[in-house]
Amino acid sequence: MAKTYVSATINGESAEFLCETQQTLLDVLRDVIGLTGSKEGCGSGDCGACSVIVDDRLVCSCLMLGVEAEGKSITTIEGIANGDTLHPIQQKFLEYAALQCGFCTPGLIVATKALLDENPNPTETEARYWLAGNLCRCTGYDKVIRAVMDVAADMRGEKVA
């Protein structure tokens, strides 16, 4: 089958790839580009495990086609840390052990990044509903929410008691 040429920016670097028109962005990231950090939990937009940021918007990469990435800038979980230095969100999840099996975690980290980019000072309710599209079956969300509220305060330069 003829493949389509796509040129995009992925994690700050320009990327060119060939993909089939029916391939989802998630499958392109995982199978064509080799970035397996984004996960498939449902393939239908219900779980958020595949979350990526496309031009400043939080997107389920299972619901977007690879060819639609043309000209866009995409941030995946692999682009969140700064080399070997964890992003403050990742660092805070580590301190709180806000993950267990870790399968939902890439999506949660990316979604938290998108939240704090848009709203650096969310209320707990806002944080809970922003992340309502990211299903986690392990943690019960308690430690996740506390980590998110705490890192938000840190990133605003506030000290939480």
Next chain:
Amino acid sequence: MDVELRPKLVGQRIKRFEDPRLLTGAGRFVDDITPPGTLFLAFRRSDHPHALIKSIDLGSALSVPGVVAVFDATDIENDLRPAIPSSRMKGYYATPLWPLARGKVRYVGEPVLAVAAESRYAAEDALDRIQIDYESLPFANRAEDAVADGAPLLHEDAGTNAIVVRSFGRGDVDAAFAGAAFSVGATFRLRRKTPVAIENRCYLAEWDKRRSALTLHSSTNIPGVIRDVLSDCLDLPGNRLRVIAPDVGGSFGSKGSLYPEEMLVAVLARKLQRPIKWTSDRLEDLASTSQAFDEIMQAELAVDADGRLLGLKADVIGDIGAYSIYPWTGALEPVQVVSFMPGPYRLENYQARVRGVVTPKAPTGPYRGVGRPAATFAMERLIDMAARRLGLDPAEMRRRNLITAPEFPYRSASGIIWDRSGFQECLQAACDKANYDSLLRKRDEARAEGRWVGIGFASYAELTGIGSRISVAPGMPINTGTETATIRIDATGSITAAFGIASHGQGLETTLAQVIADELGCRIEDIEIQHGDSALVPMGTGTYASRSAVLGGGAATLSARVVRTKVLKAAAHLMELPVDKLVAHNGIVSAPGSNQSITFKEIANAVYAQMGRIPHNAREDLVASETYDPYFGTATSATHLAMIEIDTGTYGVTVTRYVVAEDCGRVINPMIVDGQVQGAVAQGIGVALLEEVIHDDDGQIVTASLADYLIPIAGTMPPIGIVHVETVLPPTQGGFRGMGEGGTIGAPAAIANAVSDALSAMGIEITTLPITPDRIFQLITQQGSLPQ
């Protein structure tokens, strides 16, 4: 500082070693591994609940570009033997497990044929071109119909649909009821659940032609069990069959059984001599991964005028789905319901019958809590119903009946032996933590404003860390009671500890390292924990049944002590000091009171790399492989307290306060235990309020996406308060009790009691879970007490 006073790692909030890789997208789950040349499978599944396969027409499936082959049962008939989920239980019928349906299908979602192609897209496209003709057979959809005389049989060879039947009894139940002040009873119904690990099941098998050996990467939590059974099915010795569970994205029991797809990838990798991979999608997961908790429980409790429990009767029907699952069997869930129904209470007289019934639905299997969520739901509801009859506070009702410290060890009415655990203490701790008296005041104030607010308790006990005396599943002929740890210090001084367990979210790479660092006296960062690989130890089963901290931790302790002794002996030679003057801590052996010390690295180097430093007849490798068997299990106990509010307009239930007080013995890492409890409570809240697998009258599954099968989300989960109560340490090695499942055991009952409390003015008792707005509406209208 004296060594004994140095801070131990056990008990500390050590950050998890697993997390850096998982946080950065560098985790390695099965689906992240794709060797060159991999073929991908897609399954055509039955769309009939019970039917004969009359014919299969492949149509143009093979002409889809990339499609390599299509297989049905006849194509692989000679490539394997079926797996038989056998049991020592009398009268039980073991349904054989094959990868693909042979002539007949027994549930919607059962694999019938598989397409192998160069991509999953191609394989799925080919499925659409295949035509299967079925002849429908009659079926009984509901367990209560399937168990009746004359019901259509799912497995003719069994001669019945009730493939498991057992009775329990102690004392004189009839006399107890005759002498009771009153009794309360109801038919309780727990609707079918599905575990929904966020990672779907995934299998990748590779055939190594050179060695005639198979490696299966599986999203399983029982790699050892899978290795052993596939060795029989495929007729391959264990040294040419390796099952690896890399990072596994949650299981909750759902990845703890052998699956048809898992067998098939192994068969086809050998047959086609190419890597074969199958990744489930969510629709397949909801249709075919093991389901759970589908019980009808008729139960009645006799009580005296002071609220003391006199007798309990139970008749349970468990809907086990179409097949008895390997290795646990269909007895696992329903038999545990009756074994655990007497709960943590003093109760002399008990009579119970349980029947496990096959129906045309996905097989049921282990799910977090196994049997005990249902048992606790029924029993804790009865306790509250009795308390209400007596006008007794539910906490006081429990206080009068929970086993007290002097009564341990206590043999329960079903024969379980409870070792001393904080049955009473947890009740008190939950009341204290939640400030129960003030909660009652708040509830009453809210009610005075016309709001529907309720408080509910659930107390339970579970057996964890079960040793070799009894099998985890009734009658199952697999040893689940031992665990081996192989610890070695290599020539560079680094430490490797290998286990048969398979961590899939429990953080065992961290907790086991904490245990070893303390016992061995090494630095925690020098330890690598290996697990999830059948090649690591001669026999290992995996991680399930709240066993790994207890059994893995116990084996780690025993092996670490042996290695420490060898380290100290070597150090004694090198330092020319008596062994009993030496201590090991933080990777250094020293002699207190002197300034002599030597590092583990130097010792390892001397032992392995330097000839003659240690007398040749005294030189020992710094390795040990010890096995731990706790023989009995140990009781983990807890009380949950929930406060809820029902929206008087929508009938939606919101959990406003949640407290768990549990006794899990010595806590290895409080952060990890909290996570286990909170996650399990969330699952229990799902059981109570949201989750229900629905089949329509045609046997079709209605809840086939995560938009239809709802699990808890961040927006609606309450914060969960936890108190760790440590009464006396159990006799397990290290004093650990298992803590993986309890949250799911307590939460459904606590919430059912809280909702019943909120609706008590209308005389409503919750008997069916989940408590959806629709069910509350039905109950209120039936009661004819719809308030204005």
